[in-house]
Amino acid sequence: MNRIVRKISNTLGVTNQPRKDSFLDPRSDFLVDSLTMTQKIQIGLGENGTVQRLCSIMEEDAVGPSENLPHPIFCEMLKLSDIKDENRFSAACWRELSRWIKYEEMVETGSSRWSKPHITLLTLQNLLQLKNSLRSCGEILLDVNADSFAVLADKITESWGKSASLSRAEIKQCKEILMAPKYHLIGSKFGSGKESSGSGNDSFYNLLEPLHEESIAAIAKGDKTYGTRSVHFNLLRKLQKDTEGACILIGSPDFLTYPLVQFVRLKTATVMKNLFEIPIPTRFLYILLIPKDHMARDSDTIGRCMGTLFVDEVFSHICYKAKDNLHLCYGIDEFLSQSTIVPAGRLSTQNRLEPHDNLLPQKRCFGGQPTELIRSLSQTPETEVKLHRTGKLFGGLVEDIKTKTPWYWSDFRDAFRGRITQTIAAAIFLFFANVSKIITFGGVMDHVLHKQMVNNNSNSNNNNRN
Numbered sequence: 201m202n203r204i205v206r207k208i209s210n211t212l213g214v215t216n217q218p219r220k221d222s223f224l225d226p227r228s229d230f231l232v233d234s235l236t237m238t239q240k241i242q243i244g245l246g247e248n249g250t251v252q253r254l255c256s257i258m259e260e261d262a263v264g265p266s267e268n269l270p271h272p273i274f275c276e277m278l279k280l281s282d283i284k285d286e287n288r289f290s291a292a293c294w295r296e297l298s299r300w301i302k303y304e305e306m307v308e309t310g311s312s313r314w315s316k317p318h319i320t321l322l323t324l325q326n327l328l329q330l331k332n333s334l335r336s337c338g339e340i341l342l343d344v345n346a347d348s349f350a351v352l353a354d355k356i357t358e359s360w361g362k363s364a365s366l367s368r369a370e371i372k373q374c375k376e377i378l379m380a381p382k383y384h385l386i387g388s389k390f391g392s393g394k395e396s397s398g399s400g401n402d403s404f405y406n407l408l409e410p411l412h413e414e415s416i417a418a419i420a421k422g423d424k425t426y427g428t429r430s431v432h433f434n435l436l437r438k439l440q441k442d443t444e445g446a447c448i449l450i451g452s453p454d455f456l457t458y459p460l461v462q463f464v465r466l467k468t469a470t471v472m473k474n475l476f477e478i479p480i481p482t483r484f485l486y487i488l489l490i491p492k493d494h495m496a497r498d499s500d501t502i503g504r505c506m507g508t509l510f511v512d513e514v515f516s517h518i519c520y521k522a523k524d525n526l527h528l529c530y531g532i533d534e535f536l537s538q539s540t541i542v543p544a545g546r547l548s549t550q551n552r553l554e555p556h557d558n559l560l561p562q563k564r565c566f567g568g569q570p571t572e573l574i575r576s577l578s579q580t581p582e583t584e585v586k587l588h589r590t591g592k593l594f595g596g597l598v599e600d601i602k603t604k605t606p607w608y609w610s611d612f613r614d615a616f617r618g619r620i621t622q623t624i625a626a627a628i629f630l631f632f633a634n635v636s637k638i639i640t641f642g643g644v645m646d647h648v649l650h651k652q653m654v655n656n657n658s659n660s661n662n663n664n665r666n
Contacts, residue, residue, distance in 0.1 A: 230336035231329050231459055231495055231502075239328050242530070243537035250533045254514075257521050257530075270517045271444045271469075271483070275300040275510040276476055277503045278382060280451025280489075292380045294449060296477065298504065300511045301438060303555050307385050314385070318552035320508045324536070326501045330509075331532045333461045333488065333502070338363035340525045343467040349475055353378040356462050356487065364460060373455050377489070384477035436478055444469045445476050446484035446510040446519075450503040452492045459490040463528065465519065484510065484519060501549060509535060 242250045278294040298306045303317035334340070341359060346352040356378065357371045366374065462485075469481030476482070486506050490499050509515040509532070518531035590596065615623040 229458060230332050230461070231490065231498060233332060233336070235325065235329070237332075239332075241536055242533045250530050250537070253530055254518060254527075254534055257523075257527055258517060268520060270520045271442050272440045273300075273446050273484075273510050273516050274439055274443050274476070274478070274480055275446040275448065275507045276384075277448040277450065277507050279500070279503075280377065280380070280449070280453065292377060292453075294380055294382045294451075296382075296384045297450075297500070298507060299477075300507045302511060304504070304507065312385070315552070317555065319555055320504055321542075321547060321549045321551060321553065322505050322508060322539075323501065323549060326498060326505050327532060327536060329498060330502050330505045331529050333459075334463060334525045334528050334532075337461045337463065337525065340463040340465075340528075342465045342522070342524075344464055345467050347470055349472040350379065352464065352466075352472070352485070356464065356485075359462060360460055364458075370455065373453065374460070374489070377451060377453050378449070378487070382474045439478075439480070443480055444483040445480045446486070446507075447475055447482060448503045448506050448510075449485070449487045450499050451489050452494070452496055452499065453489055454492050456489055456491045459488065459494075461489075462487045463525065465522075504549075 276296060277298045279297050280292060281295050282292060296307060298304055299314075300320075301317070304320045305317055306315045308315055339359065341355060344352065344355060346355065353375050357366075357375045360366050360374060361371050464485040464487075466483055466485075469483045471479055472482045486503075488499055488502060490496070510519070512535060515531045515535055518527060518534075522528050522531070588596075588599075590599065592598075
């Protein structure tokens, strides 16, 4: 029997060698592993649920330094590509594909303009790949001190050298890729678009020189002196004055044989030259480099998933408070638990849904539930208020009244606000429950007293008078 099993295994190509796992082998393909391994999504409002863990993370540093406080996020996604100059020399560069203020705007193919803001459609597969990439990247870079992108690139490649065991040559190549020029779209919407004079979209991209003296705060105050020389005045005016930037870099270098990923959070938001199309300070950076012609379409959609998460109210707060990559994975689980599923075959990720703010909730909470409800569900018996001996007359009753008084009127208001049908049903049930007892015991007493219940009551009253 064993010989037959071995023969079948050899025929099918099954080996006894253990597979490489993303959590153990940094050189394995974590994008493929997320599709072949079992994935767990933790949701729920229990004591050890994801929502409660996120609440504890947020409450730990509720009072802290100002640099740890959440800010509005402006996000951009750039993709690595080749560009040819007039001498037809090819060089690597980063081109802007999408940006997020509240919704996604994409660079229209073959055009020099942005698309209309639309809701990003994501797939569960790409979200799980993103989650697995964050979980498998080893140690993410949190609270990094860097005053320029060159310093930040050194720290990123150094972390890759340790976690992914890159050689010096590979580290140098990775840094050259990260330091490649960043090209942003300057379309007619910004007032400085160029006419197309060549093939492709190269003429629609210009290398920006950021104006460091400009600031969102100055524009928010109504200073219009920038309007005549800054092509980004209209975009800056849409942002809040304390907005910070999150940049996503997606690329497929020729020299890579396995994917690399890194998540970076700067300790202090810093303006970095040419990283964004507008002069805003950088706070977050997500980099995904994969081998050439390897899941290229997935890399773009994974970047779109990350951009959507960056501008999400809950996940952006988690990014500011996270202490390791596991906290970011909890944030993705929370996002998945509140996502709406579209039936298969009805929509594609290429479809664009225009937002309708009047149909959306005003503010998203952790797990879709108010914070007070989450705290009450996660409260343990040890933390609940218990009665204790006070040594005073009716002391326990007084303490109980003090505890219940704040909720006294809310109980009555809740009965008529949102729960009126339950209240009426409970009243009808209690009425019939009491009537049934009266009818039952009344009949028994009438039989035992030989139908003299009224006479007995009158006689007892007369005796009391005498």
